[in-house]
Amino acid sequence: xxxxLNSPLGVLSLTVAQALALLVPLLIFVAYLTWAERKIMxxxxxxxxxxxxxxxxxxxxxxxxxxxxxxxxxVPAGASRVLFIMAxxxxxxxxxxxxxxxxxxxxxxxxxxxxxxxxxFAISSLGVYGIIIAGWASNSxxxxxxxxxxxxxxxxxxxxxxxxxxxxxxxxxxxxLTDVVLAQKGLWFFIPLFPMFIIFFISTLAxxxxxxxxxxxxxxxxxxxxxxEYSAMTFALFFLGEYANxxxxxxxxxILFLGGWLPPFDVAPFNWVPGPIWFIxxxxxCLFTFxxxxxxxxxxxxDQLMRLGWKVFLPISLVWLVLxxxxxKIFGWLPA
Amino acid sequence: xxxGLAFYAFAGVLIASAVMVxxxxxxxxxxxxxxxxxxxxxxxxxxAGAEFLAMILVIVYVGAVAVLFLFVVMMLDIDFTQLRExxxxxxxxxxxxxxxxxxxxxxxxxxxxxxxxSEGLRLHPVQEGVQxxxxxxxxxxxxxxxLFQGAGLILLVAMIGAIVLTHRDRLRSxxxxxxxxxxxRTQLDMASVPLGASIGELxxxxxxxxxxxxxxxxxxxxxxxxxxx
Numbered sequence: 040x041x042x043x044l045n046s047p048l049g050v051l052s053l054t055v056a057q058a059l060a061l062l063v064p065l066l067i068f069v070a071y072l073t074w075a076e077r078k079i080m081x082x083x084x085x086x087x088x089x090x091x092x093x094x095x096x097x098x099x100x101x102x103x104x105x106x107x108x109x110x111x112x113x114v115p116a117g118a119s120r121v122l123f124i125m126a127x128x129x130x131x132x133x134x135x136x137x138x139x140x141x142x143x144x145x146x147x148x149x150x151x152x153x154x155x156x157x158x159x160f161a162i163s164s165l166g167v168y169g170i171i172i173a174g175w176a177s178n179s180x181x182x183x184x185x186x187x188x189x190x191x192x193x194x195x196x197x198x199x200x201x202x203x204x205x206x207x208x209x210x211x212x213x214x215x216l217t218d219v220v221l222a223q224k225g226l227w228f229f230i231p232l233f234p235m236f237i238i239f240f241i242s243t244l245a246x247x248x249x250x251x252x253x254x255x256x257x258x259x260x261x262x263x264x265x266x267x268e269y270s271a272m273t274f275a276l277f278f279l280g281e282y283a284n285x286x287x288x289x290x291x292x293x294i295l296f297l298g299g300w301l302p303p304f305d306v307a308p309f310n311w312v313p314g315p316i317w318f319i320x321x322x323x324x325c326l327f328t329f330x331x332x333x334x335x336x337x338x339x340x341x342d343q344l345m346r347l348g349w350k351v352f353l354p355i356s357l358v359w360l361v362l363x364x365x366x367x368k369i370f371g372w373l374p375a
Numbered sequence: 376x377x378x379g380l381a382f383y384a385f386a387g388v389l390i391a392s393a394v395m396v397x398x399x400x401x402x403x404x405x406x407x408x409x410x411x412x413x414x415x416x417x418x419x420x421x422x423a424g425a426e427f428l429a430m431i432l433v434i435v436y437v438g439a440v441a442v443l444f445l446f447v448v449m450m451l452d453i454d455f456t457q458l459r460e461x462x463x464x465x466x467x468x469x470x471x472x473x474x475x476x477x478x479x480x481x482x483x484x485x486x487x488x489x490x491x492x493s494e495g496l497r498l499h500p501v502q503e504g505v506q507x508x509x510x511x512x513x514x515x516x517x518x519x520x521x522l523f524q525g526a527g528l529i530l531l532v533a534m535i536g537a538i539v540l541t542h543r544d545r546l547r548s549x550x551x552x553x554x555x556x557x558x559x560r561t562q563l564d565m566a567s568v569p570l571g572a573s574i575g576e577l578x579x580x581x582x583x584x585x586x587x588x589x590x591x592x593x594x595x596x597x598x599x600x601x602x603x604x
Contacts, residue, residue, distance in 0.1 A: 047377070153506050154426050164433075164437075165433070165437060168410070168442075183449075187446070187449075191446075194439060194442055197438070342551075
């Protein structure tokens, strides 16, 4: 057995099995996130939400998926065919490959690489391509405007996100995600870095194009923005990618600020619960806040969105970065 | 063996996509091939064991610079047949410049020398127990901090220069000042009004509009009203 696992074929099959063990639950989680979002928003708006297909409407996501599979994929006449089909695949693929480095428990990441944080940052900064290519390849004005808005928005908020991540990394002294979580034993980073936590959360809203920053798909102005021309499975891939990105950003928030798989207090009833359960609970808390924000706030105006990113978040995160570095140096808290 | 195969695969795709950047007809396709080339270069860094450089290449070039490229190329309305018109005429000059650059590269590589002490380092560039992220950080931010800061200042000056050269104050456009809006004191306040009472009876008066914000009299031309032309 051991000799098989060490052979190239064994390593390959083990990696595939690990990837499936992560991706299948993830996709089911995505399906039920769409259901949960509709239920939570319905409850907040005094409606019932999906309640017909299955018990409590629990089979609704699968009914939706079946509908998407049955429908016809329409490629517009003037579209750039290859790129038009490639864009949703790219979005979906990027939302999946980022999960390779997420540690759900100590040593549970598929690839526990030294530059895990940078890898995640790189993958999330690539997400903009799926949207730009979709907008350009559709050969439609609404789609193109949505893509341009999205590109500007995602690039702008990445800057402040980068500074927030650097602030956290200063306190950790490593780019490894497991080390980031282990450094939070005793004190989760959202307490000492509270303003950064808020900025990071709002930036993740903008990065995933969620309300109140969902201007790229603002239906009152752009119909559906960059995916206005997409139907059936290509639309479903965008949809899955967006929700998988939401879960990814929530788990990044969990890892950077909420202590990953660590229990809130390391005492008896709390540390009986296994780490992955804590991780999922924290991710669910972040996701609930995503939905809560969507049900509560009206959409931002575009220039105000840019102002918030460049003139408010960037200076605050820059100053806080310098303050954190100074405090770590003065009090001698720098990690070895 | 696997690393060798991966190297040739990535290097081959890198060169092929670099050729496609130059030869493809659509500028947007060119930029997309350029992005593919960046990716393969990042993969080559990974194979060489420089994971930090690989990630930075993806974040900076693919995630930011190429997005701006793509942005600009998509917005520009380039007529490519017009752009290719002088190809025959300019091709010899371009070939000569390319040849000179190639020769220079050959001379530089031919005269490349490294000191004898660094032989061991070249065989094992990554030290045991030191991640290359930490190693780069130590060199850049500890050993050569002043040179690094100097380079940063030069870039800052260049950026300010570009802004000064291109910025013009648009006097005629309206600006929104959020601070002024938020700190505005109004004459209005809330009052609970009994049913059936008019505001005149309760002594509530509408606030007069501030004096300076009255719309100024616009100079009308003679046949401005009524719209008969």
